[in-house]
Amino acid sequence: MRRNQGFVRALRPGQALRRRVIEKFSIEHLQILDENGNCDDELRPLLNDKEIQRLYEWMILARTLDERAFKLQREGRLRTYPSLLGQEAVQVGSAFALEQSDWTFPSYREAGASIVRSFPLRMIYQYWAGDERGSWTPQNQNNFPITIPVGTHIPIAVGAAWAAKAKGDPIAVLVYFGDGATSKGDFHEGLNFAGVFSLPVVFLCQNNQWAISVPLSRQTAAQTLAQKAIAYGFAGLQVDGNDVLAVYQATKEALERARSGKGPTLIECVTYRMGDHTTADDATRYRTQGEVEQWRKKDPIERFRKYMEKRGLWDKPYGQKILTEAKEQVDTAVKEHESIPPPDPRDIFRYTFQDLSHDLTKQMETFLKAMGNGNDKE
Amino acid sequence: MRRNQGFVRALRPGQALRRRVIEKFSIEHLQILDENGNCDDELRPLLNDKEIQRLYEWMILARTLDERAFKLQREGRLRTYPSLLGQEAVQVGSAFALEQSDWTFPSYREAGASIVRSFPLRMIYQYWAGDERGSWTPQNQNNFPITIPVGTHIPIAVGAAWAAKAKGDPIAVLVYFGDGATSKGDFHEGLNFAGVFSLPVVFLCQNNQWAISVPLSRQTAAQTLAQKAIAYGFAGLQVDGNDVLAVYQATKEALERARSGKGPTLIECVTYRMGDHTTADDATRYRTQGEVEQWRKKDPIERFRKYMEKRGLWDKPYGQKILTEAKEQVDTAVKEHESIPPPDPRDIFRYTFQDLSHDLTKQMETFLKAMGNGNDKE
Amino acid sequence: MPLTIVEAVNLALRQEMEKDPNLVILGEDVGKSGGVFRATQGLLEQFGEIRVVDTPLSESAIVGVAIGMAVYGLRPVAEIQFMGFFYGAMEQLVSQAARIRTRSRGRYHCPIVVRVPYGGGIHAPEHHSESMEAFFVHTPGLKVVVPSTPYQAKGLLISSIRDPDPVIFMEPKKVYRATREEVPEEDYSIPLGQARVVLDGSDITLIAWGAMLQPTLHAAKLAQEKGIHPEVIDLCTLYPLDTETIIESVKRTKRAVVVHEAPRTCGLGAELIARINEEALLYLEAPVERVTGFDTVMPLPKMEHYYLPDTKSVVSAINRVMEF
Amino acid sequence: MPLTIVEAVNLALRQEMEKDPNLVILGEDVGKSGGVFRATQGLLEQFGEIRVVDTPLSESAIVGVAIGMAVYGLRPVAEIQFMGFFYGAMEQLVSQAARIRTRSRGRYHCPIVVRVPYGGGIHAPEHHSESMEAFFVHTPGLKVVVPSTPYQAKGLLISSIRDPDPVIFMEPKKVYRATREEVPEEDYSIPLGQARVVLDGSDITLIAWGAMLQPTLHAAKLAQEKGIHPEVIDLCTLYPLDTETIIESVKRTKRAVVVHEAPRTCGLGAELIARINEEALLYLEAPVERVTGFDTVMPLPKMEHYYLPDTKSVVSAINRVMEF
Ligand SMILES: Cc1ncc(C[n+]2csc(CCOP(=O)(O)OP(=O)(O)O)c2C)c(N)n1
Ligand SMILES: Cc1ncc(C[n+]2csc(CCOP(=O)(O)OP(=O)(O)O)c2C)c(N)n1
Ligand SMILES: [Mg+2]
Numbered sequence A, B: 001m002r003r004n005q006g007f008v009r010a011l012r013p014g015q016a017l018r019r020r021v022i023e024k025f026s027i028e029h030l031q032i033l034d035e036n037g038n039c040d041d042e043l044r045p046l047l048n049d050k051e052i053q054r055l056y057e058w059m060i061l062a063r064t065l066d067e068r069a070f071k072l073q074r075e076g077r078l079r080t081y082p083s084l085l086g087q088e089a090v091q092v093g094s095a096f097a098l099e100q101s102d103w104t105f106p107s108y109r110e111a112g113a114s115i116v117r118s119f120p121l122r123m124i125y126q127y128w129a130g131d132e133r134g135s136w137t138p139q140n141q142n143n144f145p146i147t148i149p150v151g152t153h154i155p156i157a158v159g160a161a162w163a164a165k166a167k168g169d170p171i172a173v174l175v176y177f178g179d180g181a182t183s184k185g186d187f188h189e190g191l192n193f194a195g196v197f198s199l200p201v202v203f204l205c206q207n208n209q210w211a212i213s214v215p216l217s218r219q220t221a222a223q224t225l226a227q228k229a230i231a232y233g234f235a236g237l238q239v240d241g242n243d244v245l246a247v248y249q250a251t252k253e254a255l256e257r258a259r260s261g262k263g264p265t266l267i268e269c270v271t272y273r274m275g276d277h278t279t280a281d282d283a284t285r286y287r288t289q290g291e292v293e294q295w296r297k298k299d300p301i302e303r304f305r306k307y308m309e310k311r312g313l314w315d316k317p318y319g320q321k322i323l324t325e326a327k328e329q330v331d332t333a334v335k336e337h338e339s340i341p342p343p344d345p346r347d348i349f350r351y352t353f354q355d356l357s358h359d360l361t362k363q364m365e366t367f368l369k370a371m372g373n374g375n376d377k378e
Numbered sequence C, D: 001m002p003l004t005i006v007e008a009v010n011l012a013l014r015q016e017m018e019k020d021p022n023l024v025i026l027g028e029d030v031g032k033s034g035g036v037f038r039a040t041q042g043l044l045e046q047f048g049e050i051r052v053v054d055t056p057l058s059e060s061a062i063v064g065v066a067i068g069m070a071v072y073g074l075r076p077v078a079e080i081q082f083m084g085f086f087y088g089a090m091e092q093l094v095s096q097a098a099r100i101r102t103r104s105r106g107r108y109h110c111p112i113v114v115r116v117p118y119g120g121g122i123h124a125p126e127h128h129s130e131s132m133e134a135f136f137v138h139t140p141g142l143k144v145v146v147p148s149t150p151y152q153a154k155g156l157l158i159s160s161i162r163d164p165d166p167v168i169f170m171e172p173k174k175v176y177r178a179t180r181e182e183v184p185e186e187d188y189s190i191p192l193g194q195a196r197v198v199l200d201g202s203d204i205t206l207i208a209w210g211a212m213l214q215p216t217l218h219a220a221k222l223a224q225e226k227g228i229h230p231e232v233i234d235l236c237t238l239y240p241l242d243t244e245t246i247i248e249s250v251k252r253t254k255r256a257v258v259v260h261e262a263p264r265t266c267g268l269g270a271e272l273i274a275r276i277n278e279e280a281l282l283y284l285e286a287p288v289e290r291v292t293g294f295d296t297v298m299p300l301p302k303m304e305h306y307y308l309p310d311t312k313s314v315v316s317a318i319n320r321v322m323e324f
């Protein structure tokens, strides 16, 4: 067995007594669907045909919404937007495993997860068009707004899990982040805290191999990201992130462990960022087309489609129908979004505190007066 | 073999194919001297009799200096002071393994290590008496001043290691910190960085079981602190921190690995803080006398003395002589320290930048004038 | 009963915890040991481990976890052991706590209190004497409160706990036990955002807060003996600032001195002068003086008395302004 | 040759790296991709992986490691990708970098430069538009530099790199590519701590820095058409402040306006007003005006133009002050 490297050499026979192995750990990898859509039936999650199709339909919708966002940005109708292309399985599979009462803390790349959490498509466009109203969470939902400062939402998710446990609510918290986030101090402080108090939280790392232009090899010398859980004394698992069934199964299991008081789990989903980091990035500057092509072969949707076809759950007409419906939903969302009247400048001040402070009232009035005096900067 | 807990249950036979173990790790514990001073000769480091005695003499000096510091504080001749009592073996054993060209980055509890690094005893008292001149490092030494914000010196030590590697200097960096420090974001960012660039640095954790009143069980859910190295892809080892030979041997080995390009090592030294956190603390508020007594049996100096006696390297006269010499050294150091004239108030301004800024010159002159005008606050 | 500031803080915490089951306390050493200054003494015993939490040594997580608790519906009161260790929690505070209401357009808010002992003068080690209020005041979305007496401490802490937005509650550790004052058992609160006039006067306005109030008052008394009648204002809340009270006073006295421990440049004193300049310039008969720390690191005990404003330095500032 | 600010930064880095083998660059995406704004483009290719380091996503370690490199004898130039992500590095900056010379009594010092694009107006996502200079200026032991033009950028960056103490080099990303200006190939440096008078005038002093210089200058030109002659000062170095130049000017013009993007309260504008109050009060014929961001979070693109000072808001401030 492979020893923790380095001290192997130092081990000579007859040292058993005072130089001994005191802890052993192992990290597992889970794949249920291989790249050709062949399924390991031993592991297949208990999903009925309709649910299988829902997974597919969410992934198609996620990709459609994402492609449109990209187009809109290029047409100047959205600001900088981070594409989820290639990560549909991680996002849909994990979100599909959640109960509505569970909480999610997304980073900025999880449009695919939010729609499964029934966050309005319209508002996704609204947010990326530069309108704060797009990060308002509908009342019946337990989703925290997206977080841009990488990793800073992790301790917050842990705090929510702490509160849920203290209140005895039978829910779990799911927090999304990337491979780059695992290098941040907040990742460490958050996971460590969750371990110490054995909190109902699932840490879902979308290891898409890149942090803008920085490859995984520059984020860590560890063989896997899943093994970071060992540092915190809880379970870690690596999953094929382009296998929607594996992601679903692992997340489901981790959420159940969380809800039943078995503590946190770190799930590393191995996937790939097929697009540029954001619409403001150009990935050809730092990675090869060859690498991208290798991953295209592992496309999460195509793989799942093959599986469904084998099971008789997919045929051309069905595929066509789903695609058309997705396009329609996205069209409607874009229309709705673009017909929303511009935000009220007063909103800049209104939400700083529950009640406007004296200073803010004064600043707002001066500002509105200036606008009135033809000093409106628009 | 003990699996990464949690997913064990999920493993059913016949799942080998898609659910497989991809990584295995183990953590070792090293002890060379048992609590009765019996030595595992297979592991005994290559130290001659004189060196064995030096280790003992340094430990006696460390303890003597520490006991005096405590007394001086109680007499109001020192400010708050953090005792190293019980941690003599970790500090002396590790520092003894260093070459003079190596660098150390202490936290605040390593008076025992600094004296081995030939830091003047006098200045240790000076610093804890509240005089910055006590944190000036003698020119020929590569010791960074002590750091009080827990863990913040870790990335700095890593930066020094980075520079040494870049310059091709054949040296290693040793950074000291406690069990509490392992919960800080800077611990994570620093160790991760060192792993990614395979830097010549040794992370020495003095796990003394307590962070002020917070026990180890509140710092981590991990079975050992050594296993945190797994998260960073480098070697981690747990050592009996009250066994000066084990600490010396592990540190020596890790330093050699560092100097020969084999990268970082995390060494967890299991020891105990026999005293209060500092002279401002009262440990009886949060821990039992019973626990303290258990650890007194493992006293690092007494254990080593027994070993030396067995080897004929210790007898009463020798022990007496060493103790007397230590007391004399400490007496001299205290005298020297207390005969140092008070610091020059100008020093408050002088070291902010290489050259006094216009503002600071003005502030200093105003201040000196005020003092002159009988407004001297002394 | 007569209490010290630290006892008043403890009383406020206990009484609010009795009232509000959602109030939880978290921080380093707040439980078993009752806090390094004993501010949380007895709370673990009374309320148990779920409501009084000794945390790992993780400033960023202490504030971050508190934010998550608040978003979920609890009322966390976090403690950062010393202000010098707050820097590690700045990102959580500025990028998350202070913005949640704004960025979620009111859907979520963040009713946390972060208690933190601040300031110098207790001969503490390095990094234990910071006074970084200007950082917080400059950060949109935070309220900043500093009591100067036991009575103020209880009333202001209760208001801070009940406030729906994030509050930094700075505790002047130099005077934690300096004086005892009658503090009612009964529930009372002191509204945030209001300064108080501690001494009425007509010749010059002295503005201070926290531990600087005592030397300032003392200097005022000495000035009175010389026939100068200073008005002394205790800010109590540093943000939102009670500009009105300050301006009203300065318009009457036409002179002012601001006293704070923090480094001079870009300290809160500068903002107070800016507001006086904006609203009372024509009333001024002398430049507003600042008595502050230097633009240097706070020295270690042997020299910290040189650094901190004290009665003498306030007195000479008063004289300079009066003689201008 | 005519360069933009970002090209001038790149040129300064390249030339200093050619001169000084101890100069290393580290940060997120500074290597292979040449920086998200291309400020470090081509440096990895020319100087290799040991001198141009793509780091993990760890702001605290980026600054902390740079400190260690500097203490060991290198000259690190670290990049924090956007100022909004600087908070995570505050503890390293304030508790370590800014204090090393003081606490080691000169035995060690910390010649690091931290480059950081700051400010709004590029329709960036949340947290990408911060302007937190007041935090740095309030921290003893740091120098703070902000270029406003390509020529200034090269000369000031070279001085910052050669400076023996920690320097925060704030790059106004809004004008990174706004204008081209002749920037000499030759080695030249612009001393830190000196403001420059960009426009001579006699009626009012306008003080700005970085991206705010352009709207301020533009407003000044418009004022000239109305017969008002503003003097415009570009601070260049925010700490140490060139108080002399400011005071000398205000004493002549008797009026002043300060312009900055950062929130108003406790911004650097307050400090400038405090210094004018201290040294030129009796010369003032009107309150010094502040044209600043609001005490709110910088809005997202749809509304950020409401937040940022611009020509119109500076013009109306000039009018208010002149008509006072
Ligand atoms: C604290 C912080 N530092 C830097 C950035 C700039 N930035 C935005 S995304 C990103 C890379 C994040 O990589 P990863 O965590 O893998 O997530 P991914 O973008 O791949 O989904 C960086 C450096 C940021 N947003 N926050
Ligand atoms: C960042 C930071 N937070 C809090 C403190 C206050 N404090 C001083 S020592 C200490 C405990 C440190 O425990 P550990 O790391 O185990 O070292 P030990 O004191 O046991 O040697 C704490 C909380 C500090 N110095 N720095
Ligand atoms: Mg990534």
Ligand SMILES: [Mg+2]
Pocket: B178, B179, B180, B206, B207, B208, B209, B210, B211, B212
């Ligand atoms: Mg400890």
